Amino acid sequence: MTEEPPFVLESPSPEEVLRKVAPYLHGTPRYPVVIAGMCTARYEGRASSKAGPAVRIAICKPDGTFILHNAMEKREPTNWNPAPSVQRLRTDGGNLVLVSKRLDVPETVIVTFEDVHAAMVLPRSVGDSRASNAPSAFTISRTHEEMVRYILENPSRIDPSLLPPEGPPERHTEVECGAGIADVVLRDEKGRLVVIEVKRARADINAAAQLKRYVDAFREERGESVRGILVAPDVTKGCEKYLRKHGLEWRRLRPEDVERAEEGPTLDDFLG
Amino acid sequence: MTEEPPFVLESPSPEEVLRKVAPYLHGTPRYPVVIAGMCTARYEGRASSKAGPAVRIAICKPDGTFILHNAMEKREPTNWNPAPSVQRLRTDGGNLVLVSKRLDVPETVIVTFEDVHAAMVLPRSVGDSRASNAPSAFTISRTHEEMVRYILENPSRIDPSLLPPEGPPERHTEVECGAGIADVVLRDEKGRLVVIEVKRARADINAAAQLKRYVDAFREERGESVRGILVAPDVTKGCEKYLRKHGLEWRRLRPEDVERAEEGPTLDDFLG
DNA sequence: CAATGTGTAAAGCTC
DNA sequence: GAGCTTTGCACATTG
Numbered sequence A, B: 001m002t003e004e005p006p007f008v009l010e011s012p013s014p015e016e017v018l019r020k021v022a023p024y025l026h027g028t029p030r031y032p033v034v035i036a037g038m039c040t041a042r043y044e045g046r047a048s049s050k051a052g053p054a055v056r057i058a059i060c061k062p063d064g065t066f067i068l069h070n071a072m073e074k075r076e077p078t079n080w081n082p083a084p085s086v087q088r089l090r091t092d093g094g095n096l097v098l099v100s101k102r103l104d105v106p107e108t109v110i111v112t113f114e115d116v117h118a119a120m121v122l123p124r125s126v127g128d129s130r131a132s133n134a135p136s137a138f139t140i141s142r143t144h145e146e147m148v149r150y151i152l153e154n155p156s157r158i159d160p161s162l163l164p165p166e167g168p169p170e171r172h173t174e175v176e177c178g179a180g181i182a183d184v185v186l187r188d189e190k191g192r193l194v195v196i197e198v199k200r201a202r203a204d205i206n207a208a209a210q211l212k213r214y215v216d217a218f219r220e221e222r223g224e225s226v227r228g229i230l231v232a233p234d235v236t237k238g239c240e241k242y243l244r245k246h247g248l249e250w251r252r253l254r255p256e257d258v259e260r261a262e263e264g265p266t267l268d269d270f271l272g
Numbered sequence C: 001c002a003a004t005g006t007g008t009a010a011a012g013c014t015c
Numbered sequence D: 001g002a003g004c005t006t007t008g009c010a011c012a013t014t015g
Helices: A014-020 A022-026 A144-153 A205-222 A237-245 A255-263 A267-271 B014-020 B022-026 B144-153 B205-222 B237-245 B255-263 B267-271
Strands: A007-010 A033-044 A048-060 A066-070 A079-081 A085-092 A095-102 A108-121 A138-141 A173-177 A180-187 A193-198 A226-232 A249-252 B007-010 B033-044 B048-060 B066-070 B079-081 B085-092 B095-102 B108-121 B138-141 B173-177 B180-187 B193-198 B226-232 B249-252
Touching: A007 A014, A007 B007, A007 B108, A014 A022, A014 A085, A014 A095, A014 A108, A022 A085, A033 A095, A033 B033, A048 A095, A048 A108, A066 A108, A079 A095, A079 A108, A108 B007, A108 B108, A144 A180, A144 A193, A144 A255, A173 A205, A180 A205, A193 A205, A205 A226, A205 A237, A205 B205, A237 A249, B007 B014, B014 B022, B014 B085, B014 B095, B014 B108, B022 B085, B033 B095, B048 B095, B048 B108, B066 B108, B079 B095, B079 B108, B144 B180, B144 B193, B144 B255, B173 B205, B180 B205, B193 B205, B205 B226, B205 B237, B237 B249
Parallel strands: A193 A226, A226 A249, B193 B226, B226 B249
Antiparallel strands: A007 A108, A033 A048, A033 A108, A048 A066, A048 B138, A066 A079, A085 A095, A095 A108, A138 B048, A173 A180, A180 A193, B007 B108, B033 B048, B033 B108, B048 B066, B066 B079, B085 B095, B095 B108, B173 B180, B180 B193
16 A cells, blocks of 8 residues: 555546555455545445436445435435445446445445546544544434433423422333333323323424324223323424324423523522 | 636645635535545534544535535434535634535534545536436336335235226325325225325334324215225334234235336236 | 425434 | 334425
8 A cells, every 4th residue: 555544536547546545445444435526326225226427426434334425416315325334446447336235235336437536545533422432422412312301300391280200200201101112201280191202393293193102002001091292392283183183282392492491500499 | 716626635724725625615606525634513503413523524515515424434424404505614723614504594513624634626517316308317216106106007916805096096196185195095896995005114103003094084084984004015013013903904015026017018918 | 384204214222 | 133213314295
């Protein structure tokens, strides 16, 4: 290997890419590889697709991930192979050909470059692991999980009738029933079971139907009267109609409300 | 502008990127831009995230799409902004900073490069339009739509009791009801209405619940007995249980079965 | 614009 | 591994 990553080849010949890039793509360990150029692509697997000539960007990641992006548009790749997959480079009729194969299921992408504008090998670094001690810590907030926690800690802010969890809060979240796992299960001041389904985005009819399945399951299994509450920033019209029809309720909660509430001590903390 | 796309800058200074790349990023028309290097990233919008230092690949597409990929792993980007969005480059404390903002909703990604391994501007080409006369035609097969068409053309292969569509097949597909739009609605030899829900992947309990909502709606609206059939390559255990509990049926059909059947004239075509 | 459903969905988590 | 849910889901289509 003449060059050490990172390096870039500008308008390389297929042979040059093969000679200088392939060792880093196939070796152990693998290095991130990016190839940009005019190409066509074929995919065979669960479905099947053909993409005509366009400028695209191929990315091969060391975990095996392969993605091929159209250079002009779309957040979604034209073709891809999630890890675990392997990529191979070869030349064919004067063209550079990249073949990617998934190792777990039969899916293949074949990219034929008529012209390579650039090929590069990048240095290895860390992934986006969410382990907080990782150098590349990735943290995200305003999630579904944070909304659930907020509800457990402030049930009365969702509905005044809701009682705080009895015993450990974990026993009130992700509660299994015959229809699946309910986000939150509490009791109200009348002693009724209250099943709560949480959505971080506007809730649609599927969310309401999911809640109903849980409510039905709890009624059947526990033989008591059960309330169902959908907690979401908003609901669609069809969702609201379904809720009303089946005697279910909904309360508004935005992901950003949660963060604001958690940011600092509330006035209540000082007033006791 | 000293250079014409495509061109590549290897280990450029932030100022060089600004001078040579920014005009193509901000100009009219815009060109595809790729920047790879060690960076951190922050996102604020529907949610909020922070990503520590790692080698990443930023792609700015002329339609406004922005994606930031970790170079080591994952099919999904670390951060992104779908179109319509705009990106701006600037320098800050000796670092190159890329700011991407969505134009329709308040969402921002800020990428700070500690080190730029490569920056490139690619030529403009065509998108992946599915218009068949486009130079970059994108065609895909084994889709949900093809499965629906197969069922309309070969109803008895799904279930021997199913009758062919009466009149134009369009009247039997995407049939509206109060609960939504049913994929296929046919009649069986006993004159019963049959609502068919089609899934191209293994069907789960949500698919079964969706079918039940349609069946209930048709019963209510038409006041007749209605069958419900889920057509899928496979169903989960929970799905099967739900179907059985609610008197619904399922039949196996794989996306690849459809293609095979359509590929050429069947023996039946010759036998009359 | 909202609403609905599909996707080669991917990814994460639990059992 | 199957099964289920979430995703900053994206995306297309239709009203």
